[in-house]
Amino acid sequence: MEDRIREKLKILADAAKYDVSCTSSGSNRKNDGKGIGNASSGICHTYTEDGRCVSLLKILLTNYCIYDCAFCVSRSSNDVKRAAFTVEEVVALTMNFYRRNYIEGLFLSSGIFKDADYTMERMLRIVKKLRLEENFHGYIHLKTIPGASGELVTEAGLYADRMSINLEMPTEAGLKLLAPDKSHTEVKRELGVVRAKAIQYADERKLIKSTPSFVPAGQSTQMVIGATAETDRDVMQTANEYYKAFSLKRVYYSGYIPISSDNRMPMIGTPPPLIRENRLYQTDWLLRVYGFDVEEILNETYQNLDLDVDPKLSWALRNFQLFPVDINTADYRMILRVPGIGVRSAQKIVAARRFGKLRIDQLKKIGISYSKAQYFIRCADTPFRLNEKDPYTVKRIILRSSQSKYLKNQFQQLSLF
Known part of the structure; x- marks a missing residue:
């Protein structure tokens, strides 16, 4: 690889790491001359719906x-x-990285130079050349440019597997x-353009089998958390609105990292709110998979998530009158709301x-976290005294x-040495 290209790759891969719409961890493994191959800047990893890890x-x-x-x-x-x-x-x-088996696809974003259409047009040319001239069938995630014309966005959707556009701030x-x-x-x-075209192409494919696919992996967005004063309720209401309006696959929450000296920015010199970011992802999962509504988890009284415990446990503790749930008679929806029981x-x-x-022994074999769930359930041999605590x-x-388990795990890891 030419030095000029290598320098560009180092700069532009480093600048791309702040976009979490592609869940990733950068790699820069060096060959000391005794091994085979090198991992270059810009190689990251994402996960498909079936759990496969894909290098991009x-x-x-x-x-x-x-x-x-x-x-x-x-x-x-x-x-x-x-x-x-x-x-x-x-x-x-x-193509060079793909042929060397370093990657399985491309995640392409960009700053905006000149104007939105000028930038989007060049990104479109890239994906078209990959698909049509290089016959590349790997995964492509393309970030669309805010303000770009609907025609460019629509055409790009014929070549990209997933498209996304950053919401940036929750409000x-x-x-x-x-x-x-x-x-x-x-x-x-732009989210509306992609959603409308996806529906149109899906309907046409029912009648004409040769209809091309359009953004088959769907679209997503990203919000920066902690840079402005929104509550967790504000964040999740926005996420819920966009899930419903645009059928998004994912909303990503990026804890603000203090990289700016701008006087409009808070938290300079403090670590990013990683635990808050984690709690927002857990809440997002409850909305998408567990059937919760935003107002059940966050409301006028509880504007922010409990950082000590996960949001499902926090909800259960605030609604303790609904428990214990009888595992042998309760409906599926209520069982799903028990802390320690997954889908x-x-x-x-x-x-x-x-x-x-x-x-109890059968529930443990099924795989529930009984140490947590025991305070919220009854089964055939549950001691009643377990459910009498406040x-x-x-x-x-x-x-x-939880703290005891963490310390035990730390001790076991240290003992290995």
Whole structure:
């Protein structure tokens, strides 16, 4: 690889790491001359719906940008080294890495130079050349550019597997404070274009089998958390709105990392709110998979998530009057709401109890976290005294148990040495 290309790759792969829409961890493994192969900058990993780990080349087309978003490392006023790939360079990099079995696909985003359509047109040329000229059938995740024309976005959807566009801030007010040149209206328009075209192509495919696929892996968005003053309720209400309006596959929550010296930004010099980010992902999972509503978890009284315990346990402790649940008679929806019982375990419980009443040892074999669930359930041989504790005592016991398990695991790992 030429030094010039290697330098560009280093700059633009590093700038791309702040986009979490592709769950990733960068790799830069060096060969000391005694091994085989090298892992280069920009190689990251994402996971498919069936659990496979896919390696991607994750880069920006350019980190030049006409916008001055306060939270962004590539903002126009920031003093960073700039670089830009040509269309041909991105295509060549992708194909060379693919042929060497470093990657299985491409994650391509970009700063905005000149204007939105100018940038989007070049990104479109890249994916078209990969598909049509290089006959590349690997995975492509393409970030669309806010403000780009619907025609360019629609054409790009014929070649990309997944498309996404960053919402940036959870509310319009927060966005206007830190990125006054951007608008949620533009994001909604482009998400709406992709959703409408996906429905249109799906309907046409029912009649004409040769109809091409359109963004088969769906679309997603991302919000920066902690840079503005929104509550967790604000964040999850926005996420829920976009899930319902645009059938998103995922909403990603990126804890703000203090990389900016802009006086509009908070938390300079403090670590990112990683535990809050984790709790938001857990809440997102409850909305998408467990059938919860936002207002059940977060409301006027509880504006922010409990950082001590996961949101499902927090909800159960606040609604302790609904428990204990009788595992042998409760419906599936209520079993699914018991802390320590996941989707697969709930399905197994409903299936198994048709053959007889379930007991504690059977529940453990099914795979539930009995140490947590025991305070919220009854089964055939449950001692009644276990369910007589108040929610504050239960929370204290569970937290103490979790801390004890953590310390035990740490001791076991240290003992290996």
